[in-house]
Amino acid sequence: MQDIADTTNTPIDIFIVNNECLVWDEQDIFKIRTQLKLIGTLIGSLEDLKNLSTLNSIPFYLSPYEVRLGLDKGWFRIIDESKSYPIPTKESLNTFVSKRDDRIKQQIQQNSIERLKKQQEFQNEDKQKEQKEKKLKKLQLKKQKQEELNSNSSNNNISDKDKEEEQEEIKQDSNDNNNNKKQKTTHVEYINYNIPIYTSTREAIENEPESKEWRDQREKKVINSNEYYFPNNEVEKIKYKVFRDLYEKGYCLTSGLKFGGTFLAYKGDPFLYHAAYIVIIKQYDQEFQSLELIKSARLAVNVNKNILFASIDPTTNDAYYIIAEWKGVT
């Protein structure tokens, strides 16, 4: 809880798109997830597993409950960027393009150097292997020949010829090496480079400082916590109050769509624990039938959880909880 106190001084910027709030900064997301214990979800794709839908990366998507809680606690500041994008001037565009070209040239050079190194290593390995194999073959041939010669009463001249052949071959090898080096130098201008796509605007500005001119020009409105739409009606208000109450009691909360509840409540970090409760929220005077009770409790016991019925007393504003624990049926 001490960590949370530290963050109160500087609210984290969260960006609103169509009433939904997204966080784009790596450090901010880490802080929200690990210190504030707001679970949220990541919805961007991972660099090396782009087609995986289960594991994701930036941006970080906050539920309206989490946004409202963060606003009430003063952790967040909602920022509404303008929908119109400033048009960069011709000069700035030119400088941007030229700088980009420079960066690409640098990258090409670096790439080519690395490529050369790798090629050399690779070719050296190959060469060594080839040479070894050649030598082995020659040795075998020699042995065979010698055996044949031995059988056919030996002639010294032939063995001399063999030696000459060997020397020639070694010369050829050295020539090959020289040729390869020449070829490599011609390969340096092989053009391929990576074009980066930046996730957050801040990252884009850091990597391309020239773009700061127009990227910073976009209007940024700070939205007051009163103006945020959630909670909109009585039911949502009850839900939010329960959310806040459970959060302050130390539970981590996520969406309950998977198990037919409003929330899932975790006793600790969801990384370590499985959800303990499926939270179902009712109005304080709402009647419901025994069938619903059995349905939800039955479902909960199958996934090793308990049902937690929650509501807010409208007169005292206190939260009340009832646990339904399935004990079995005949």
Added chain:
Amino acid sequence: MNQQEIINKKKRDSSNSNGDSNSNDNDIEEEDESSEFRKYFKRQDFLKKRFEKENTSKHDKDTDNDNNGNGDGDDSNDNDDDTQHHNQEKLSLINDQYRMILQNHKKSSSKNQISMAHWVEKEKKFNVTLRKGKYFESMGHQVGSNLYIFIEEALFLQDLGTLELYMNQVPLSIQEAFKLLEVCELPLYKYIAYSYLKKMGYHIIRYKSINENTTNKNNSNNSNAMSKYLDNFNFKLLNNNDPWYKSISTKTFNNSDSSNSNSNSNQNNDSIISRAYHPEIIEFNDIRIEKLKERNLNTTTVVYLDRHQYPQYSRPIIDNQTVGYSFDRIERFIRSNKNINDKYNIIDPSEKKEVNNNNNDNINPNKKYKKSIVYLPEEINSNSTFTSVARKLQIFNTQSLLKDTRYQSRSIHDQQYRIDYNIYKPGGGFKKSNPGPPDMRVTISRFEDPVPSLSVISRLTQESGNSIPIEFCTVNQKDVAFLQFKENLFV
């Protein structure tokens, strides 16, 4: 290192086989985020390296990790100091993994694989100016010589790092591109559902409304699919050549008195009021409550349905000559036996006419309902109506409940539920230019939204056509759930 993995696998297997009830839990619980992390970092060898560096006792750690995977929440209650210590270490480890995943967001592609698209303000779309890779075989749409992509397609491809988006000749960051969702008025949850389906490999095309060309093609396909579907059952669909086909025809009645031009002689049938022609679902608005003063001056309240509010209904008309059996005989028989009349509450059609004439001047609902022709005996099946029985038999075309136009027109959340995308199953053979009828259609809503009413369901099914199912997709944060409603004819 391989030995360790083998040991772990063995342990998992044994734990699964031991407790049958627990194995189910594991399957469900394995979907947690932390387990995804574990899979990911096992692949990356990140876990192992850390263990090697920091700890000498690797085996204990690994086993702990697996216990965590089995997820007995109760174990955490029996906290020893050791387990707490372990938990903290585990948490810090997982946090590090989380940070790694955050850092792994950078996207870049080589020059030869990256495409380019420029924003077109008028169309609110991106125009693809440089095409690379296979993605555009199933995405985007051609207008003249230009290839356009919608915002969700643009965001999806940008997220994969295969498309560079330009606005005012300057590349956009993903953050800037997301704001365009607001410009295009596409809610974020629809994009999430789109990208989920897309990552599962489905081909997705935005749904065009009925007025456009695609529907004509669909209709012809529908009838084919329908006949195929019926071949599997004992029902017989009559062909045009079949002599029976001419003898049985259906007549559709409108709720107003101006009936169809099919047969003038049967026009009077329109006024027949019976259970057979009650609307199958009665909405509160249809019910009239009137207080009637009778001759005795006792006021009685009568609950009745206004005839003019009836939906369209259909019933078969059987031509006596071709069938070779006179239905008059049956009628005569019924008339002669008054017991049957009373039992099944049948009235003479001639009587009915008079009733009808009287009603034109003064509406007397009381009379209407006491004397009605009921073709379906009350005791046979209290829930079925004439149309519902006919629909089950499927011998002749009848109106489906889901096709009822009146319910389609009434929608509380008209804007909320509409068909969003045509979806084609993954795999080859998909042509963007000629996709054919989709495998399913999808309508996307939020978890918080009200449940679709029957009227919404029927409107969308009607719009989609018979053979193409509609999936109701619900999105909560990143979780995406699918539901399909079917009218069950065989219960």
